[in-house]
Amino acid sequence: MVNYVYQLVSPHVFSLEYEDVDFTKEVVIRPRYLAVCHADQRYYQGQRDAAVLRKKLPMALIHECCGEVIRDCTGTFQRGQKVVLIPNVPGNDDEMIYENYARGSRFLSSGSDGFMREFVNLPPDRVVPYEGIEEPIASISEFVSVGVHAATRLSLLAHSRRESIGIWGDGSLAYVVACVVRRMFPQAKVSVIGKSAAKLSSFTFVHNTYMADMLPDGFSVDHALECAGGEGSYYAIDDIITYIRPQGTVMLMGVSENKVPIRTRDILEKGLTMVGSSRSGRADFEKAVELMEDKKFQSRLRYIVYEDQPVRSIRDIQRVFETDMATPFKTSFRWEL
Amino acid sequence: MIFGAILAGGVGSRMNIADRPKQFLQLGDKPIIVHTLEKFLLCSRLDKVYVGVHPNWLLHMQDLLDKYVPDQKDMVVIVPGGGDRNNTIMNIADKIEEDFGASDDHIIVTHDSVRPFVTMRIIEENIDGALQYGAVDTVIEATDTIVVSEDGKVITEIPNRKKMFQGQTPQSFNLKMLKELYHDLSEEEKDILTDACKICVVRDKPVHLVRGEVSNLKITTISDYKIAQAMIGGNAIG
Numbered sequence: 001m002v003n004y005v006y007q008l009v010s011p012h013v014f015s016l017e018y019e020d021v022d023f024t025k026e027v028v029i030r031p032r033y034l035a036v037c038h039a040d041q042r043y044y045q046g047q048r049d050a051a052v053l054r055k056k057l058p059m060a061l062i063h064e065c066c067g068e069v070i071r072d073c074t075g076t077f078q079r080g081q082k083v084v085l086i087p088n089v090p091g092n093d094d095e096m097i098y099e100n101y102a103r104g105s106r107f108l109s110s111g112s113d114g115f116m117r118e119f120v121n122l123p124p125d126r127v128v129p130y131e132g133i134e135e136p137i138a139s140i141s142e143f144v145s146v147g148v149h150a151a152t153r154l155s156l157l158a159h160s161r162r163e164s165i166g167i168w169g170d171g172s173l174a175y176v177v178a179c180v181v182r183r184m185f186p187q188a189k190v191s192v193i194g195k196s197a198a199k200l201s202s203f204t205f206v207h208n209t210y211m212a213d214m215l216p217d218g219f220s221v222d223h224a225l226e227c228a229g230g231e232g233s234y235y236a237i238d239d240i241i242t243y244i245r246p247q248g249t250v251m252l253m254g255v256s257e258n259k260v261p262i263r264t265r266d267i268l269e270k271g272l273t274m275v276g277s278s279r280s281g282r283a284d285f286e287k288a289v290e291l292m293e294d295k296k297f298q299s300r301l302r303y304i305v306y307e308d309q310p311v312r313s314i315r316d317i318q319r320v321f322e323t324d325m326a327t328p329f330k331t332s333f334r335w336e337l
Numbered sequence: 338m339i340f341g342a343i344l345a346g347g348v349g350s351r352m353n354i355a356d357r358p359k360q361f362l363q364l365g366d367k368p369i370i371v372h373t374l375e376k377f378l379l380c381s382r383l384d385k386v387y388v389g390v391h392p393n394w395l396l397h398m399q400d401l402l403d404k405y406v407p408d409q410k411d412m413v414v415i416v417p418g419g420g421d422r423n424n425t426i427m428n429i430a431d432k433i434e435e436d437f438g439a440s441d442d443h444i445i446v447t448h449d450s451v452r453p454f455v456t457m458r459i460i461e462e463n464i465d466g467a468l469q470y471g472a473v474d475t476v477i478e479a480t481d482t483i484v485v486s487e488d489g490k491v492i493t494e495i496p497n498r499k500k501m502f503q504g505q506t507p508q509s510f511n512l513k514m515l516k517e518l519y520h521d522l523s524e525e526e527k528d529i530l531t532d533a534c535k536i537c538v539v540r541d542k543p544v545h546l547v548r549g550e551v552s553n554l555k556i557t558t559i560s561d562y563k564i565a566q567a568m569i570g571g572n573a574i575g
Contacts, residue, residue, distance in 0.1 A: 030381075
């Protein structure tokens with residue numbers, strides 16, 4: 001069958017690619033709702049390094065997606081079943097390493113085509129079923145699973161004193177991570193540290209929110225999650241090193257295009273553990289779906305999902321990326337191409 | 338209920354490149370009609386897909402189903418085609434009513450078998466449009482200037498291009514309405530019909546428009562065939 005793939009060929013420019021796909025294997029899914037990630041936006045805006053753009057484009061963007069099973073030759077899913085899609089393609093089988101970091105693993109929408117396709121075919125282990133989640137919310141499952149992955153690793157790596165956890169950042173990643181941390185560390189006092197009073201006001205479910213330049217005297221946390229990224233990475237990491245207690249664990253989650261200087265002297269003095277955490281695997285998706293099937297959790301997420309108009313043309317794709325630039329949190333949209 | 342109707346009744350070839358109807362030529366690694374059928378079979382809103390095939394090619398079509406879509410054969414019904422396009426549609430309509438009974442609500446999505454690049458958006462918008470309006474046609478804005486000539490020698494008229502569209506398929510209808518309009522036509526009127534939408538137009542039944550795609554091309558000539566092969570990254574055979 002001829003499948004349509006909507007590829008970014010250069011910043012702001014999409015083109016159509018037709019692929020002759022054998023849909024008699026694996027699970028065939030019709031994407032229903034997609035959500036935009038900052039990573040997609042960086043490709044769209046041309047903010048990645050020119051050499052990276054040259055190497056990776058043309059490529060279909062978007063790795064956050066929920067859809068409907070149209071057919072499944074493996075017999076794992078029912079026709080019409082609602083599912084979320086895992087963009088990570090595991091590489092070398094290595095028991096010591098998470099599937100999402102193993103050598104040889106690939107990521108759809110970073111080097112391979114993402115989900116801006118008419119139909120997507122995936123092996124059954126890259127598909128997670130869900131029930132009772134509104135589609136615009138379900139479309140950000142990958143995003144939630146990244147939060148789950150970080151919280152899971154924090155719980156495995158951090159020392160057992162977890163009375164206070166600090167989250168640096170006030171964007172959608174910080175919001176989702178805060179939601180997940182509140183669930184997975186119910187005893188911990190959670191503080192969110194940001195730069196926008198308006199954005200911080202949406203974190204109604206954490207114990208404290210602070211403006212980064214107005215942290216109270218004596219403020220400290222046992223462990224921290226950095227969710228700033230970009231230009232904010234430097235300031236967030238610098239603050240974390242200042243305010244974290246000795247032997248705390250720092251989860252680094254924000255992406256920065258530039259190198260970030262850090263005070264290694266203080267990391268050494270405090271004996272800190274710095275952990276990179278970005279991508280999620282199947283277990284994280286399953287946990288994310290479990291959390292999202294809870295109505296209260298889902299309601300919280302609704303606050304950060306802006307549903308744009310459906311996409312029915314390439315011009316609509318461009319509109320979605322422009323909308324996303326103008327909205328503070330996540331942009332989700334019905335995919336009708 | 339909602340039915341697909343893939344029209345493959347023709348036997349003539351304007352391509353002069355093969356001894357078989359063009360819908361049975363290979364595109365990539367399977368026949369054109371199989372690509373088209375596979376796209377329809379992925380539309381979960383269709384209850385059944387009928388394929389109208391010239392009587393001489395019924396067995397060949399059955400072989401293709403066995404070979405390419407063995408696990409979805411029960412979703413497809415092969416119907417002998419009639420003398421022309423609209424006769425084939427009516428044969429399919431009769432078969433639908435034989436299989437499922439007549440209903441005021443049946444929708445039929447008719448489509449050229451030689452348009453394998455149809456998209457799911459176009460199919461779904463056809464279904465939505467047929468449900469809402471009773472009749473829809475898939476069109477794209479005309480890019481070339483259309484010239485009218487009554488005698489084929491001198492221009493009679495050059496219509497405003499902004500009002501000109503090129504018809505594609507699918508064309509979708511409320512089945513009962515389409516049958517009633519068709520059987521109301523005289524034989525002379527039927528003779529001048531080149532497509533199913535005209536059945537509605539000559540009886541003043543509004544036909545709404547669905548936006549097609551330039552890529553939803555009809556593979557009619559050797560150049561179309563070469564373009565289609567290039568689009569999916571293969572080489573034309575011929």
